[in-house]
Amino acid sequence: MTPHLPLVIVTIPSRTPEATRAEIAELRPQGADAVEIRFDRWPREDLPRAAELFPSPLPMLATYRSAAEGGAGRDDLRDRSEILTALADLPFAYLDLELRRDRALIASMGARQRGPTLILSCHLRANDTAEKISELLSGHRPRGAIAKVVLPCGVGRFYREVRPLLHPGGGSHAEIVLTTGASGSLVRAVAPRFGLAAVFAAPPARGLRARGEIAVEPSQLPVDQLRRFYDAGKLGRLFAVTGHPIDHSLSPDIHTLWMEEERKPGLYLALDIESKEELARVLRPLGEDGLLGMNVTHPWKGAALRLADHCGRAAERAGCANVLVRTGRVWRAENFDVSAMLRRLRELRESGAWTDDRLVVIGTGGAARATLVAASELHARVEVLGRSTGHVTRLAREFGAEITGPSSTTASLIVHATPAGRADVPALDISWAGRCGPGTYVLDFVYRPDRPFLREKTLQKGGTYEDGGRLLVYQAAESFEAFWDTRPSLALEQRALQEVLCTA
Structure with a gap:
């Protein structure tokens, strides 16, 4: 059975009509199915200019995210109603309404014969439970509307509470379940397994280490990387680096550079796993969701060796591992440091x-x-x-x-x-x-x-x-070979040193 591919909706960070139009024009060749316009980020005086975005080469989702749900928009209900009603009268393909604030609008717009498809969103708090997600997904909504639930959670909590709500083989295609925080990029990577209606992505990174500067939500992955991975289907390979903390890691940039240059259909994530116990709990489920290899950094190198089914000679001698490679259900530990x-x-x-x-x-x-x-x-x-x-x-x-x-x-x-x-x-x-x-x-x-x-x-x-830049690139080259059975050239190693680490 071919997995249902979710719509890839790119959230545009631009804050003016002119910049937004220019960005939309660039996104279609990069694999975007639609774009999200975050009107809460626009200056209030520019909102009446939303009509200038039409005609558009891509379907558009209009969002006015309230401050209460993590946006920059106003929480005043009358103000929100005025803005959202005006946006609904324009030919947007989708309109985001917040379940907690826009109930009257949901009822009135849901009764319309024509208009945008409604995305009914709810951004939960970290202390909300999985039962709350189930309640929101199963609640009544207008015909054709899509329920969207976003929950901040780590990798361990995702597998403990959220993952059981998602069904391999596909859901109703009328739900969007996303997370922010440590598990956010992982959920976007594995979304095709669960029939989710859509995921949200960032524009393509303009140069290495630029992704964090352009993503409205840090968990969003660049659209070009996500599209290549989705379109590769079963040929796509998923990899990651883990440690705690992990934001500093340049491994995703290095491996992404080499995969692009070698035309490898892979996706490489950074996963912040907070404890060795959490790593032990999630390693097998990660493999079940398609993870084929993982670099391991401080402080989980010792734990990585103990969790592996087999280990290479260097890992055995060192008593720790910086790489885990999966074949079938078996994890092998290596030490390329x-x-x-x-x-x-x-x-x-x-x-x-x-x-x-x-x-x-x-x-x-x-x-x-x-x-x-x-x-x-x-x-x-x-x-x-x-x-x-x-x-x-x-x-x-x-x-x-x-x-x-x-x-x-x-x-x-x-x-x-x-x-x-x-x-x-x-x-x-x-x-x-x-x-x-x-x-x-x-x-x-x-x-x-x-x-x-x-x-x-x-x-x-x-x-x-x-x-440590050269050491990083040297061990990354060994990891890349373990993941892909081919080693990056010396020229690609040098590019990683120059472009990722800014050193000769």
């Missing part, structure tokens, strides 16, 4: 940047473990610095590393393997600066740090600093 670090260490040695066989590793987590495995392949001697004496001792015993206290001996190479440097991570409280001096090369796992304390201190000491 190891191969990425090994590749970079060899390059640094060959270039003369790393001048001896010693290195200092700051940290005791998954990135540190990957570094220790890579260093052992090169028979390097490693010193470990960490906050917890117990963690350092266990790591040193496991990998044959050295434990050092405060020292003024300058190191040739220092690898920073903690997430410190991100805005949402506490400052590094491990003494390391005494090991840095002229000639020291500092390799940071953190890419594009929000707080570049490591770079500043390294340069102050006369050393050389490299952020």
Whole structure:
């Protein structure tokens, strides 16, 4: 049975009639089925100019979202009625009415012989229950009207409460059930499985890392990416990266760039999973909904290994994984941080940047473990610095590393393997600066740090600093090969470094 493809409605962020018309003209070739005009974002004095949008190359949905439901419009019922009635008199294909505020309008417009198809929307609060969704979807509505319910929820709650309300194989095609927050992009990706009437998308990203700047709702995916994935049907492949937090991740941008250049019909999401228990609960259902592979970052690398059915040699040696790949019902764990670090260490040695066989590793987590495995392949001697004496001792015993206290001996190479440097991570409280001096090369796992304390201190000491961008791209190339059975070219790796990470 071929899944019902939902309408892909692009929410236009423009705030003037002129900009809106220009944007609509660009969207049809990108795969939009319709466009949503958010009149609550327009200046009040421009609302009478809505008629200037006609004729339109795409069907249009008129929305005036109230402030009470997350929009910029007025909540006054008389004001809303005046604006929405005027919009209903124009040849819009769809009109959004809010179930909680527009009951009188719903009754009067539902009785019309002609007019736009009504989308009856309700934006729930985080504490609303799944029973509330069922109540809204099953409630009486005018003939032909579409019920739309939006609920903020995480990935775990989606699978626990919302997913059971959706039926594989298709629903009535007269319902829209969407979520915002951590599960929002996932619901849009799997919508064809459940016969939803429509999903809402963002305009195409104008350059990498631009999506967040143009999406009215952060959970919206770019229309061109969503359309390619939908149209590919069973050939489309779904991937993700998870961690907590995950907003900083550039993995979606890198994989999307490579999929587009290699003409691969895939979609790559960022999923913020808040606990290892939640990851354990959702991994199998994610696979059932089509997820074929997932990159894993801090702090779930250890959990990823424990949840896998099988693991590769590097993951087993490191005791953690940064990739999960699904074949059938079986998840395999891999650790491509190891191969990425090994590749970079060899390059640094060959270039003369790393001048001896010693290195200092700051940290005791998954990135540190990957570094220790890579260093052992090169028979390097490693010193470990960490906050917890117990963690350092266990790591040193496991990998044959050295434990050092405060020292003024300058190191040739220092690898920073903690997430410190991100805005949402506490400052590094491990003494390391005494090991840095002229000639020291500092390799940071953190890419594009929000707080570049490591770079500043390294340069102050006369050393050389490299952020984690190259390591990210190297492990992404390994992941891409595991997902698609083909490796991106060196030229595509370089493009990722230049365009995504803005580095040479």
